[in-house]
Amino acid sequence: MPGEAFTPQQHASPAATVEAAVAQEQQYLEVVYTRLDELRAAYRERLVEVRRIGAVGTHQNRSERDAFAAHYEDTLARLEMVENRLVFGRIDLRDDDDPRYVGRIGMSDAEHSQLLVDWRAPSAQPFYQATAAHPAGVVRRRHLMTRGRSVVGVEDELLDADEVDRVGDSLTGEGALFAAMSAAREGRMGDIVATIQAEQDAVIRSPLDGVLVVQGGPGTGKTAVALHRAAYLLYAHRERLARSGVLLVGPSKVFLRYIEQVLPSLGETDVVATTMADLLPGTTATATEAAEVAEVKGRTVMAQVLGRAVRGLQRVPDSVQELNVEGVTLHLHPDDVRAAVSRARRTGLAHNQARETFALAVLDGLVKEYTVARGGERDDDERGWLREDVRTARDVRRAVNLCWMPTTAQGLLERLYARPDLLARHARGLAPADRALLERAKGSPWTVADVPLLDELAELLGPHEQAEQARAAAEDRRRQAEEIRFAAEAIENQELGDGLVTAEMLADRFSAGGPRLTTAERAAEDRSWTYGHVVVDEAQELSPMAWRALLRRCPSRSVTVVGDLAQRSGHRPASSWAEVLGGAADEHVREAVLTVSYRTPAAVMDTATEVMTLMGAEPAFPVRAARDLPDALVTSATSEADVLGETAGVVERELAGLDAEVGPGSGRLAVIVPAGWQRAVTDALEARRVTSEALAPGGADPLDARVAVVSAVEAKGLEYDVVVLTEPDGILSGGTGDLYVAMTRPTRRLHVVHAGPLPAGFEARS
Numbered sequence: 001m002p003g004e005a006f007t008p009q010q011h012a013s014p015a016a017t018v019e020a021a022v023a024q025e026q027q028y029l030e031v032v033y034t035r036l037d038e039l040r041a042a043y044r045e046r047l048v049e050v051r052r053i054g055a056v057g058t059h060q061n062r063s064e065r066d067a068f069a070a071h072y073e074d075t076l077a078r079l080e081m082v083e084n085r086l087v088f089g090r091i092d093l094r095d096d097d098d099p100r101y102v103g104r105i106g107m108s109d110a111e112h113s114q115l116l117v118d119w120r121a122p123s124a125q126p127f128y129q130a131t132a133a134h135p136a137g138v139v140r141r142r143h144l145m146t147r148g149r150s151v152v153g154v155e156d157e158l159l160d161a162d163e164v165d166r167v168g169d170s171l172t173g174e175g176a177l178f179a180a181m182s183a184a185r186e187g188r189m190g191d192i193v194a195t196i197q198a199e200q201d202a203v204i205r206s207p208l209d210g211v212l213v214v215q216g217g218p219g220t221g222k223t224a225v226a227l228h229r230a231a232y233l234l235y236a237h238r239e240r241l242a243r244s245g246v247l248l249v250g251p252s253k254v255f256l257r258y259i260e261q262v263l264p265s266l267g268e269t270d271v272v273a274t275t276m277a278d279l280l281p282g283t284t285a286t287a288t289e290a291a292e293v294a295e296v297k298g299r300t301v302m303a304q305v306l307g308r309a310v311r312g313l314q315r316v317p318d319s320v321q322e323l324n325v326e327g328v329t330l331h332l333h334p335d336d337v338r339a340a341v342s343r344a345r346r347t348g349l350a351h352n353q354a355r356e357t358f359a360l361a362v363l364d365g366l367v368k369e370y371t372v373a374r375g376g377e378r379d380d381d382e383r384g385w386l387r388e389d390v391r392t393a394r395d396v397r398r399a400v401n402l403c404w405m406p407t408t409a410q411g412l413l414e415r416l417y418a419r420p421d422l423l424a425r426h427a428r429g430l431a432p433a434d435r436a437l438l439e440r441a442k443g444s445p446w447t448v449a450d451v452p453l454l455d456e457l458a459e460l461l462g463p464h465e466q467a468e469q470a471r472a473a474a475e476d477r478r479r480q481a482e483e484i485r486f487a488a489e490a491i492e493n494q495e496l497g498d499g500l501v502t503a504e505m506l507a508d509r510f511s512a513g514g515p516r517l518t519t520a521e522r523a524a525e526d527r528s529w530t531y532g533h534v535v536v537d538e539a540q541e542l543s544p545m546a547w548r549a550l551l552r553r554c555p556s557r558s559v560t561v562v563g564d565l566a567q568r569s570g571h572r573p574a575s576s577w578a579e580v581l582g583g584a585a586d587e588h589v590r591e592a593v594l595t596v597s598y599r600t601p602a603a604v605m606d607t608a609t610e611v612m613t614l615m616g617a618e619p620a621f622p623v624r625a626a627r628d629l630p631d632a633l634v635t636s637a638t639s640e641a642d643v644l645g646e647t648a649g650v651v652e653r654e655l656a657g658l659d660a661e662v663g664p665g666s667g668r669l670a671v672i673v674p675a676g677w678q679r680a681v682t683d684a685l686e687a688r689r690v691t692s693e694a695l696a697p698g699g700a701d702p703l704d705a706r707v708a709v710v711s712a713v714e715a716k717g718l719e720y721d722v723v724v725l726t727e728p729d730g731i732l733s734g735g736t737g738d739l740y741v742a743m744t745r746p747t748r749r750l751h752v753v754h755a756g757p758l759p760a761g762f763e764a765r766s
């Protein structure tokens, strides 16, 4: 639908009028930045003052001072982070003579008059929502384009023509949105606070409670909206969320780095960002595995398998066991063990914790028998000794352990994978072929799909005392080293280092008061932490077991789920969110749809939709591209022998094109290739000396390189100015979703290189 795509306004305003408006806004900007500097100086001073007093005095004094210091630090950090594009909007209202300026944070002058409205405040909403049809009291909306502390342009939309006399000239320019979409990409996502569109704004400000599913095609701003929503919720519900925190789950570490600047630029740092691979503190999932293995591990039935495996650790012996205690033979009867098991299970505690109840119940019976055998007890002291004899006897300890084995999640899952007989016993809900997929040797590294299973087991088992102690000791050692390093830096900075105060002494002082951990830091270290809100991006990739692990972390069931079913990897397309969400779908689910792509030019977007449709995987929600560009889609056919050489040649030409279009060395290019082709393509690029910037997997950061060679899965969620897509037919082996992802990454141009057949749908377009 190129005809419907956005094009910038053709009629520019007279230069003098623009200049006058820019000068007027510059004056206002100076007032705001002067105030920003004043506030920064004031908070810096307060911080120095509170630090000067130091960590002395009573515990209460210290913790009050810590709290003040923390507050000043946070505020200062926030004030430092909003330097760029602090003010970006203004609305002139029908019922107010003073214009209202919208910016990254709210700000008042020394007399408490409002200078700037926080973009998240209700009074900023008309800036995003007002339209000519529903002006909501807004006469004119103005976008301020700034660079550093200077206004470089203004652009107006007149929403209430009757009021034109009051607001004066209305200025049109290139269009703030168009400029944002056309900017060369720099390998990191930026915020969209100045140009949030009405349908996006409605999602961002949607109420906190319940499960909100935000779907929409590629480039419709789902990630951007999810991040702005997190910032909005932290602002609107700070009381509730500051203590519990917000968890953001992304598809990969590279993706988290891609978006890492967005929340700080919105003044928010208290969000824990993680991937499923890193969800469990202390476990790192590094290995990869076949998609069909991961699929089996992700099924809901695995929860039953693991539940049975844990119950399998609670065993009743077939016959009476004879136990030797100090030369006396005691008898452990199956019925007594059965009763003790029932009693322990009735506590509802996790396995490792319920063990105490079990052990006490078993001991009671044995102590009775022992007491009789030893001729009875004379007093409390003797009763205690007799009990101690039984409790510490080797045979008894062994029997209790055999009947109720304490274990770790890692240990149990390893055993299940390594012992087909054990798995067969507990995994009756899995076909033998599926069970065979799970088999693997002890000591194998963990995969992402193992993480939800380990989490489920950790929940069922509870902490394992010895394992926990070892972990806590290691963590203590790490923290101590950190404190000493911190203290050493403090000594160096304060030039105290003449032998009077050692780093260790200072570290002791700090740890008495405790170096402050932010909510985010505490939450990230604690498996059982529950968050006030969870945001999940690329949510179509998560398995039902992964959803169980995430919902466990959010008992309030306040979740924002962001994704696109059409972009799902693999060959098991999901037809509904209910299918993907598993248990989360039992909650009240609200759905929102984003419909306009702000990334991909119309020719590319429409072709991608056509290709998907002809493959029988028509996206559920059609996407309209916000703009079109000439020559946005090109295909180059070649022979199989030359496909790598042709790819390298095309990359060279496209880079030269980018140099000319956006400036030498600017802009980003990705070569998206079938899985397993990265090495060969990188070598081909090296042969053409595109090497210095080209990138092999495991090499430099794919976000920092000007040219990245990636698979479709690695490119998920990312974007580039130009994409060279090599062999679409090969990419299809990962499923239609992978090809859809690969085709929709460019902001300017998609150049397809192929020796194999082009999927149907390309011919009409290229």
Ligand SMILES: Nc1ncnc2c1ncn2[C@@H]1O[C@H](COP(=O)(O)OP(=O)(O)OP(=O)(O)O)[C@@H](O)[C@H]1O
Pocket (backbone or CB within 6 Å): 177, 180, 181, 190, 191, 192, 195, 196, 197, 200, 216, 217, 218, 219, 220, 221, 222, 223, 224, 225, 564, 567, 598, 599, 716, 717, 718, 719, 744
């Ligand atoms: N309102 C907006 N103003 C300016 N740019 C926008 C706006 N909305 C989205 N964008 C830009 O469009 C691009 C795509 O956004 P985003 O990555 O959030 O889309 P997405 O829906 O998550 O895409 P995908 O499903 O392909 O991962 C980004 O560069 C983003 O900054």
